[in-house]
Amino acid sequence: MKTYKIVTIGGGSSYTPELIEGFIKRYAELPVRELWLVDIEEGKEKLNIITKLAERMVKKAGIPMKIYSTLNRREALKDADFVTTQFRVGGLHARSLDESIPLSHGLIGQETNGAGGMFKALRTIPVIFDILKDCKELCPNAFVVNFTNPAGLVTEAVLNHTSWERFIGVCNLPYGMEVGVSKILEAEKSRVRVHMAGLNHMVFGLDVFLDGVSVKRDVLEKMATESESLNMKNIMDLPWSPEFLRGLDAIPCAYHRYYFQKDQMLSHMLEDFKTGETRASQVMAVEEDLFKKYQDEDLADKPKELELRGGAFYSDAAVNLISSIANDKRDIQVVNTRNKGAIASLPFDSAVEVSSIITKDGPVPLATGLLPAAAEGIVQQLKSFERLTVKAALSGKYEDAYVAMVTNPLVQSEHLGRKVLDDLLLAHEKHLPAFKETIDTLRNRP
Template sequence: MKKDRIKIVTIGGGSSYTPELIEGYIKRKDELPIREIWLVDIEEGKEKLEIVGNLAKRMVEKAGLDWEVHLTLDRREALKDADFVSTQFRVGLLDARIKDERIPLSHGILGQETNGAGGMFKAFRTIPVILDIVNDMKELCPDAWLVNFTNPSGMVTEAVLKYGNFEKVVGLCNVPINHMMSESKLLGKDPEELYFQFAGLNHLHWHKVYDKEGDDVTSLVMEKIFSSENSEMENIKFIPFFQEQIRDLEMLPCGYHRYYYLTNDMLQKELEEFEKNATRAETVKKVEAELFEIYKNPDLKEKPEQLSQRGGTHYSDAACELINSIYNDKRSTMVVSTRNNGALADLPYDCAVEVSSIITAGGPRPNNFGKFKPAQRGLVQVMKAMEEITIEAAVTGDYGKALQAFTINPLVPSGDIARTLLNEMLVAHKKHLPQFKEVIEKIENGELK
């Protein structure tokens, strides 16, 4: 039954993205009758939680709303009787991301937050934590919806569905939104005047674009993009795709496809940044420090413009609209990670896919896409297999599974180098990998090389 007033919990409430989340709720104040917002973090994030939480309170007060904003380190206290739970946490904080990027690059291998070795290790650290959160939700707020934009969003969502046995979960990403906004602008239209059909996996999807008459304008968008020199993403280096290859796809790739279509070029760019101690993670750490200095200003009562430099802009607004669409059964079309249910014929029925979906009171209803052409199908099936194995390794701590995932990931060379890199990263992240404890001890004792 629809509640008159709702309770929303954000885990990772001390995130620099939280002001955008609060702004999104305020924008929807006439549709979302919020009673209380709980911002939750861990002891290491206490200072940031206080800073961003106080800004959130000032924003709500300025808007003249009676919402209660609570700050806590007690997750269970926050979750009790929640209606919606959003997750935006980073296990190991940005220092862990720096390791995910720098350790592979030290071996001449791509280092990236959600792709390659770094992405798999982010999954290893994150999945056990999200499953703990789900266990708490089953006990304390079993009817709540989990809105996840903790990366790697697709794998985290699939882990909740398969291993958490929790159906009320939706994964979100800002990448599709960025494409919709930038491509609409190229055509001189509002996003509402176009229909975007996305299909694939989180950070590995393709899409088509249609106008209001139902005509496919994807090729027109392609030509506009080819004549433009702007990157659609803050956190990925802009290197032009090969036009002939993209035309052959007959679909538009996302920015992350550069890691698979232009691997060596992207690696060279990253190695240059590595040498200057200027990897994306190191840059973000500096941006975050500056943001929190701005957030401390007691006179600041709105989201600062500088947040757009962080790279994840529009994430939070998407989360607010998703909650709005579920609560009000708006039937909005959004791109989300959800159970496939046959929407993408080339992938397992029970896996998580990122696909255009109708958002109802009962959750996402993925729009049927059908089959991919061979070029897309080959890559997406390999990547889905890699994701499935990575998730299983994250849950079980099975070294063989972890090595298997490294071996089939297109961005990690197989053989001795994969094993060497895996072992080094396991030891580097051991504080946040309790499921691999016995394996890590063997590596440190020289029993596993």
């Protein structure tokens, strides 16, 4: 039976035990002979902690999976079968800036949406491109499975501005939605499938199947009348009105609250911000506790507290995808991939998040046609924003970044957009080399 070499870029992440657990649980169908954990110098201490925990987990499981760790990415990538990416350029400090600077101007501050999400993309896209250059040389046949946010925007950049085709964005949100719908239906998840389409963090559940029979209306009615919620740990759980759910005629994802309940979400975020609290500050506290637990030499399992980090179901989403490619399962999963006409109103080459058949050659997106009328506009606007953001990431031009910023539905203000853009450019200077001239000009303004 074929065995696999897998490389994880960002191996010192607190999410990595999720991934290790996933590989252990599925070892019989996906025998990983080598798992390489890669990080950078700033993450060396965390990488060492995670590596020792991974070794304890593998030893307890009694499987012959060898764990390697290195700060030398090229050493790790040689002849890899799969490469996973799960890093954050600038760390949690950068996330804090992404959240707090927009909030200081009265705009939603969120790590993958709005102004904050845009700057996470501007920092991330060049690093992803560098990784792919190494992959092209050292493991040209590998699949790159990207969990790094904003996953959809990063996928858009790679598919349309590099020659690398074996790139798939994955998110735990769609998997979590299916788990939540299964609970609403009081059924095993294996019996339930939610057909989804849209963009990453702007995906809609267009239909729900229980044992192959559509039960979407039943799910929506339960969500409307019983206040059933499909939410995530990192997003405030505001209820949807019954009228909205019935009118939408689709299952919203947790991130839709930032767009369809914008005023309420912003109000709550501003209240927290006044006390010095953001989601980043909460995550920093969770991370500190997690890494203390990870250092316990008696710990050989993923701690339950990791669910507080917002990464629940990560291993299921990521490892299910890898196993389905390796075994040519041809099952249906929700991934970020090239549209290829699946969503009729979006360009053929655009990256979309859509239910796809997973084959040994990658995802084949399922034809969806047009999205619901309530989804079409916001999805097209966000796709325009994504394309503009990629253009800015590649050009480093102020005007490109400015137009992208103002186009975002959570900004939509030329005046505030300029203020937030300027502040974020200056704050993230270290991680925006493409914008050096732009930032120098900003700093030297009278």
